[in-house]
Amino acid sequence: MNILNFLRRVLYALGLPAALVALWWVTSVNSTSYYFPPLPDVLDQFGRLWLAGRFADDVVPSLVRLLTGFLVSAVIGVALGVALGLTDVLRRGAEPVLEFLRALPPTVLVPVIAIVAGIGDGAKILVIVSGCVWPVLLNTVEGVRAADDVMIDTCRTYGITRGARLRHMVLPAAAPQIAAGLRQALSIGLILMVIGEMFAATNGLGFSIVQFQRTFAIPQMWSGIILLGLIGFALSALFTVVEKRVLGWYLGLRESQKRNG
Amino acid sequence: MKVLDATRPGKAPAAPAPRRRAARPRIAPLVGIVLAALAAEIVPRTGLIAGDALPPLSSVLAELGRQAGDAALWEALGRTVRTWAVGLVVAVVAGVVVGVLIGLVPILRAITASTVEFLRPIPSVALIPAVILVFGTGFESGVVLIVYAGFWQVLVQVLYGVQDIDPVAHDTARSYRFSVWGRVRYVIWPTALPFVFTGIRLAASVALVLAITGELVIGTPGIGQLISVAQSSGATTEMFALVLVTGVLGVLVNTGFRYAERAVLGWHPSVRRSAGAR
Numbered sequence: 001m002n003i004l005n006f007l008r009r010v011l012y013a014l015g016l017p018a019a020l021v022a023l024w025w026v027t028s029v030n031s032t033s034y035y036f037p038p039l040p041d042v043l044d045q046f047g048r049l050w051l052a053g054r055f056a057d058d059v060v061p062s063l064v065r066l067l068t069g070f071l072v073s074a075v076i077g078v079a080l081g082v083a084l085g086l087t088d089v090l091r092r093g094a095e096p097v098l099e100f101l102r103a104l105p106p107t108v109l110v111p112v113i114a115i116v117a118g119i120g121d122g123a124k125i126l127v128i129v130s131g132c133v134w135p136v137l138l139n140t141v142e143g144v145r146a147a148d149d150v151m152i153d154t155c156r157t158y159g160i161t162r163g164a165r166l167r168h169m170v171l172p173a174a175a176p177q178i179a180a181g182l183r184q185a186l187s188i189g190l191i192l193m194v195i196g197e198m199f200a201a202t203n204g205l206g207f208s209i210v211q212f213q214r215t216f217a218i219p220q221m222w223s224g225i226i227l228l229g230l231i232g233f234a235l236s237a238l239f240t241v242v243e244k245r246v247l248g249w250y251l252g253l254r255e256s257q258k259r260n261g
Numbered sequence: 262m263k264v265l266d267a268t269r270p271g272k273a274p275a276a277p278a279p280r281r282r283a284a285r286p287r288i289a290p291l292v293g294i295v296l297a298a299l300a301a302e303i304v305p306r307t308g309l310i311a312g313d314a315l316p317p318l319s320s321v322l323a324e325l326g327r328q329a330g331d332a333a334l335w336e337a338l339g340r341t342v343r344t345w346a347v348g349l350v351v352a353v354v355a356g357v358v359v360g361v362l363i364g365l366v367p368i369l370r371a372i373t374a375s376t377v378e379f380l381r382p383i384p385s386v387a388l389i390p391a392v393i394l395v396f397g398t399g400f401e402s403g404v405v406l407i408v409y410a411g412f413w414q415v416l417v418q419v420l421y422g423v424q425d426i427d428p429v430a431h432d433t434a435r436s437y438r439f440s441v442w443g444r445v446r447y448v449i450w451p452t453a454l455p456f457v458f459t460g461i462r463l464a465a466s467v468a469l470v471l472a473i474t475g476e477l478v479i480g481t482p483g484i485g486q487l488i489s490v491a492q493s494s495g496a497t498t499e500m501f502a503l504v505l506v507t508g509v510l511g512v513l514v515n516t517g518f519r520y521a522e523r524a525v526l527g528w529h530p531s532v533r534r535s536a537g538a539r
Contacts, residue, residue: 096293105511107470236382
């Protein structure tokens with residue numbers, strides 16, 4: 001029975017993706033269309049390009065920029081967010097400006113940053129930070145402000161110092177909301193990584209894909225798009241795993257609250 | 262994308278709070294704006310950052326005023342908004358229809374779950390090169406990008422919404438032999454509505470980003486293309502004026518949808534709960 005259940009779940013999870021890939025394969029295998037090359041060709045290029053030299057030359061630099069930008073945004077966003085969340089005057093003063101900066105489509109900053117900081121690695125990271133910082137910052141502010149009043153008062157009553165209050169009350173209380181912000185930041189960061197490299201760069205995943213497109217290397221281009229999709233999926237899955245570990249206490253709490261109505 | 266504004270309506274303070282707020286001078290936001298404007302004026306003049314590449318705010322605003330008298334800006338703005346609107350409408354309709362269908366049929370949900378989770382995080386900018394080849398550099402390319410990105414936002418919210426249906430209400434509707442359409446219309450739709458709206462709001466801002474990004478990278482006529490042209494021709498002040506325009510557009514979209522949500526869902530008992538969804 002358990003085995004049957006397991007098999008059914010595997011079938012549900014893999015059935016449709018397998019069917020779609022098979023469909024792609026079958027409909028494209030004899031394709032003569034220039035823009036939709038046969039899937040086997042694309043996969044062949046995938047193995048040749050990305051699993052070999054280009055991985056170190058293009059994929060790794062891209063990922064390093066993305067992760068650096070993401071971590072910098074996380075640190076700045078959380079630090080500023082806590083400061084703004086705890087100080088009402090600061091928050092209200094900064095709100096209209098933040099509202100504007102958040103509404104600015106992050107990709108328009110790519111040419112701006114190219115002017116200010118050039119097209120080096122630092123500029124690419126700056127592009128990523130300029131988009132990723134806002135969801136982290138705003139979610140941290142909200143998370144800090146939504147902390148339970150009773151807990152705040154309890155901390156006050158017991159004379160708990162500022163540092164300890166931050167460490168043991170404010171940050172854990174805001175953690176679920178911060179995680180939501182980080183998740184948004186991760187997908188924005190990936191987009192900005194690609195756009196930043198498409199706009200002006202000398203290496204990287206976005207750069208290579210555009211290069212393939214401009215030189216009409218169609219199967220290579222599709223293989224790059226597939227790789228980018230896989231990276232997006234892998235990062236999101238990785239984030240979920242980390243979130244489940246770090247926020248296990250919160251997810252469990254919410255689950256049990258749900259069950260008890 | 263924006264959890265912040267999703268939570269805001271739910272936190273409307275209880276009766277005594279507004280009075281206290283009204284008594285407080287509302288000067289802080291103004292001070293913030295003035296300080297930011299001053300910084301944008303003074304920092305470029307000092308040349309501390311990037312030498313004289315950054316124009317001071319006053320000349321950017323003057324340039325913006327000059328551009329506002331030019332039909333080219335308005336035409337570009339119109340094109341951008343048209344791409345945004347068409348893409349958004351298609352994404353929302355497709356997301357709602359597919360979402361309700363999948364949500365209604367448990368087996369469909371089980372089968373599609375992994376595929377949705379796989380396709381959703383794929384950045385739609387990855388499709389830009391393929392879209393250029395297949396659809397060219399016209400307005401359709403932007404629409405395709407927007408539909409791809411917006412569809413998942415709406416779909417996922419609709420799925421959350423359908424999942425949120427009160428089992429008692431659902432069983433009651435069944436016992437009374439509501440038709441499938443009746444169940445969709447009177448049970449599922451009202452329950453899912455706040456989630457749908459959250460999805461539309463998220464999709465609207467993502468769609469704007471992609472409309473402008475598409476123009477920037479692909480070169481479809483619109484605000485994004487003007488920015489890219491200004492950048493490559495070294496017209497920095499003009500570029501900053503256009504960037505300012507996109508920011509204003511973004512603020513309008515965000516606040517517009519927030520108000521629309523409040524106006525449309527003011528009656529809805531679960532407006533508060535929708536805040537917790539994502």
